[in-house]
């Protein structure tokens with residue numbers, strides 16, 4: 001992997017070791033919310049199978065795993081959990097040392113966000129501490145979700161809509177300052193639109209998906225300008241860190 005644009009780290013452009021890559025992607029200290037998404041050259045957020053796994057690349061996998069290892073918690077929309085079959089998360093073995101060196105706990109909790117309160121099947125039997133479910137007090141599925149997971153693992157934020165600012169405050173109160181969201185597009189758009197996102201980690205895979213596909217950032221985002229801070233490349237895959245105007 002090579003660094004093309006070094007602004008965020010101050011490191012000169014050139015080849016990166018694994019340790020360098022950790023430094024290049026390290027978030028600032030304190031509370032930080034970043035999103036990681038991948039897209040094709042024609043702007044698709046998923047491939048013909050309806051999943052992002054069919055559009056990403058080996059280089060993207062490395063950064064995807066590293067971003068998890070550098071986070072206290074991962075927040076994902078229920079649509080992505082259903083489409084991708086997300087299970088409760090494990091930090092890949094190769095990154096556990098990085099995690100402990102930064103004082104992050106072994107466990108990486110998953111927070112699933114849902115408007116309907118319809119708890120996805122793959123997290124229904126999740127063990128305590130591995131999954132939280134964030135929905136709203138008016139959600140039709142709230143009682144069922146509480147019965148399945150236990151009321152202490154269901155966060156109700158807002159009544160008519162899920163109030164993402166309240167959710168972020170709740171996560172901070174649990175000591176989870178470094179928040180990573182892995183989308184999907186609807187949730188990414190919502191975090192951006194609510195002015196809660198600090199950074200978009202965006203991978204451009206050297207592929208054309210063809211056809212008519214979902215875009216990586218949903219319409220709730222509204223227009224806005226982001227600042228490119230870092231750009232990394234491997235085998236034609238471009239991976240950047242764009243900071244929002246919050247930062």
Ligand SMILES: NC(=O)c1ccc[n+]([C@@H]2O[C@H](COP(=O)([O-])OP(=O)(O)OC[C@H]3O[C@@H](n4cnc5c(N)ncnc54)[C@H](OP(=O)(O)O)[C@@H]3O)[C@@H](O)[C@H]2O)c1
Pocket residue numbers: 036037038039044045046050051052053076077078079080081083084113114115116117118161162182183184185186187188190191214216218
């Ligand atoms: N390219 C990438 O990096 C990437 C990343 C992730 C996902 N994907 C792909 O994106 C597709 C799914 O797209 P999507 O936009 O439907 O994903 P999504 O945002 O994960 O799912 C939408 C669902 O999540 C919940 N949700 C999202 N934002 C919410 C909000 N602000 N408030 C309350 N609930 C919210 C709702 O769940 P309920 O239905 O339960 O109300 C909503 O129907 C899949 O094909 C997946 O493979 C691509």
